[in-house]
Structure formats: structure tokens, C-alpha cells
Amino acid sequence: MSWFIHKEDIPYISAGAKFLSSGGGGDTKIAAYLLLSAMEEDDVIEVKTAVEMADDWVVPVAAAGSTVLMKEDLPTGEEIVKALKKYEAVSGRKADAVISMEIGGINA
Numbered sequence: 001m002s003w004f005i006h007k008e009d010i011p012y013i014s015a016g017a018k019f020l021s022s023g024g025g026g027d028t029k030i031a032a033y034l035l036l037s038a039m040e041e042d043d044v045i046e047v048k049t050a051v052e053m054a055d056d057w058v059v060p061v062a063a064a065g066s067t068v069l070m071k072e073d074l075p076t077g078e079e080i081v082k083a084l085k086k087y088e089a090v091s092g093r094k095a096d097a098v099i100s101m102e103i104g105g106i107n108a
Helices: 007-020 028-038 068-072 078-091
Strands: 003-006 044-047 058-061 097-100
Touching (some): 007 028, 058 078
Antiparallel strands (some): 003 044
């Protein structure tokens, strides 16, 4: 059964990811700030189960490289969107969902 993440949930998810994570990905606050800046107050993110997405085309997304640089040059949030749009154009198919390739959090 799917559930929804609201804007006010993001700081709690960030703190939980930092506490429970096993490494990589850098400081979860950076990702949280980026997501908060991209979301409108009434935006929601639908989280689906694998069973619900059995027939969906799910595209994994991630940022590559040193997370230290994110503290110096904060991403705009458009990087992954642009890459996804290019991938969809080349493949000729629109993604039904995206999934993160890592959760990160230990390098705070």
C-alpha cells in the first residue's frame, strides 16, 4: 500500500537517514535542503511498494563524485531532472518512477 511524504516530513527523514545509514552520500541535510527548496507547501511524494510498481519502468538516480563539493557548490536540483529527461528522450520511454541508488548519511 502506497503512502505519502509531505514537506514537513523531510527533516525527520533526513535525521533518520543520518542515524540509520551505513555510509556514502554525504550529509543528509544537504539533500533535505535541496528537496525542501524544490517542493511547494502542498506537494507530496508518493512512495509505492515494489508490488505496486511491478509493471512500471523505474529509473534509478544518483549523484556521483565527492559529496564534499556539495557543501561548496550546492546543486540546483535540476541536474537529475535534466539527466532523466535526456534518458527518457534517448530511450523513447517516460519513467513511471525514480528510485534513489543510495541513502547516504554517515559523512556528516
